[in-house]
Amino acid sequence: xxxxxxxxxxxxxxxxxxxxxxxxxxxxHELAWxxxxxxxxxxxxxAVRVVALTGSGDAFCSGLDLGGPxxxxxxxxxxxxxxxxxSWVGRFPLVLREMCDKPVVAGINGVAAGAGLALAMAADIRxxxxxxRLVAGxxxxxxxxxxxxxxxxxxxxxxxxxxxxxxxxxxxxxEEALRRGFVGEVVDDDRFEARLAEYCAFLADxxxxxxxxxxxxxxxxxGIDLETQVRYELANIRRAFATEDATxxxxxxxxxxxxVFTGR
Numbered sequence: 001x002x003x004x005x006x007x008x009x010x011x012x013x014x015x016x017x018x019x020x021x022x023x024x025x026x027x028x029h030e031l032a033w034x035x036x037x038x039x040x041x042x043x044x045x046x047a048v049r050v051v052a053l054t055g056s057g058d059a060f061c062s063g064l065d066l067g068g069p070x071x072x073x074x075x076x077x078x079x080x081x082x083x084x085x086x087s088w089v090g091r092f093p094l095v096l097r098e099m100c101d102k103p104v105v106a107g108i109n110g111v112a113a114g115a116g117l118a119l120a121m122a123a124d125i126r127x128x129x130x131x132x133r134l135v136a137g138x139x140x141x142x143x144x145x146x147x148x149x150x151x152x153x154x155x156x157x158x159x160x161x162x163x164x165x166x167x168x169x170x171x172x173x174x175e176e177a178l179r180r181g182f183v184g185e186v187v188d189d190d191r192f193e194a195r196l197a198e199y200c201a202f203l204a205d206x207x208x209x210x211x212x213x214x215x216x217x218x219x220x221x222x223g224i225d226l227e228t229q230v231r232y233e234l235a236n237i238r239r240a241f242a243t244e245d246a247t248x249x250x251x252x253x254x255x256x257x258x259x260v261f262t263g264r
Contacts, residue, residue, distance in 0.1 A: 005034040006056070012049035012204040013197070014042040021057025026065035027115055030073040032088040035119065036095055037075055043100035049204040049211065051100065052196060053123060054107035063114025063137050066250070089115055090230035093148025096122040097219055098226060101212045103203050107196040108183065113137040118147025121156060121182075124215065127199060128183040129192040132174045139169040142249030142259070144236045151229055155222060157181045 006017040016038045018025040025031070035053070042048045055061055074081050074088075086094070092115070096104050106123035114137035120126060138145055145153075145166060154162040157180045165172065174186045187195045203211070240246055244264040252259035 004028065004031040005038060007038050009048065010197070011201060012047060012208070013052055013200040014038075014045070014048040014050070015052040015054070015197075015200070016042075018053075018055045018061055021055075021059070023065060023067075024059035024062035024111060025055040025057070025116070026062045026067075027088075028065050028070045028073075029088070030070060032069075032115075033073045033075060036088050036091045039095050039100050039104070043095075043102060046208075049102060049206075049208045050200045051102055051104045052107060052200045053104060053119070054196060055109050057110070058131065059110040059116075060106070060108045060112040060132070061116025061119055062111055063116045066141070066253070086227070086230050086234060089118070089147045090227075090234060092119050093122040093152060093230060094226060097124070097148075097152075098223075101215050101219075102208075103211060103215060105196070105200050105203070107192065108132045108134075109192055111135075114141075115147045118145070118149040118152070121152040122148055126183040127185045127187060127192075127196055128174050128177055129187060129189050130174050131189050132177060132183070132186070134172040134177055134182055136166045136169050138237075139167065140249065140253055140259075142240060142243065142246030142261075144233070144240045146230070146233045146237045148226065148230055148233070150233055151224060151226065 004020050006019050008015045016035060018031060020026060020031060039051060042051045074084065076084055103125065104123045106120040106126045108120050108126055108128040110129065110131055111133045112120045113135045117134055117136065136145065161180055172182065177183050178186045245261045248261065249259045
């Protein structure tokens with residue numbers, strides 16, 4: 001796990017860094033489960049008041065590694081694996097929003113796409129670097145959104161803007177991301193790491209119990225049956241991936257050509 005994820009603690013801030021820069025931090029099973037378990041561990045540690053989540057290199061996270069996510073790295077027991085129907089992607093919003101009642105700040109240092117974007121949007125607060133680029137990614141591989149994105153995105157930017165973004169598969173730059181509400185702050189690239197650390201340290205100076213209760217209150221006020229929603233997302237994406245159009249989309253993606261869809 002140490003090869004794909006770096007976890008550091010400074011003061012009361014736990015920083016989790018995705019560390020596959022050569023793959024634009026694409027999600028292998030090992031990396032994705034590592035993020036989930038690292039956030040869970042931070043949630044259980046009373047010395048941690050704020051969790052920061054960011055990427056190494058020029059990308060935050062480019063989504064699922066389509067070249068092959070590797071072997072199952074689930075920390076669940078053998079029986080737990082057999083009955084698990086949400087995997088790591090469903091746990092992104094469940095763990096970041098509900099299980100962890102401490103503020104989670106995503107530092108989007110570069111590209112965030114697909115499940116990588118879902119991970120960023122599952123955070124409570126987002127700070128973006130000027131080089132940041134956001135893209136849904138799902139239409140390009142013939143898929144529908146997962147990772148709680150059908151909930152977190154409309155919550156952040158509104159229903160129609162979320163629909164446009166998801167269906168058009170348009171890339172959003174930092175200025176538009178700030179204007180639309182994907183992020184709350186944009187920082188010049190050379191100041192990004194320092195600003196992320198500074199802001200998280202600022203939040204960590206708040207009264208920790210009050211911060212946790214604040215997050216619980218906001219989560220409840222804006223909440224849905226999130227576990228049911230992530231199951232619905234996963235049922236949809238499995239249905240989408242089973243179509244001929246999805247096979248054509250992935251073939252076209254790797255062949256770098258436009259896909260030809262037949263509706264089958």
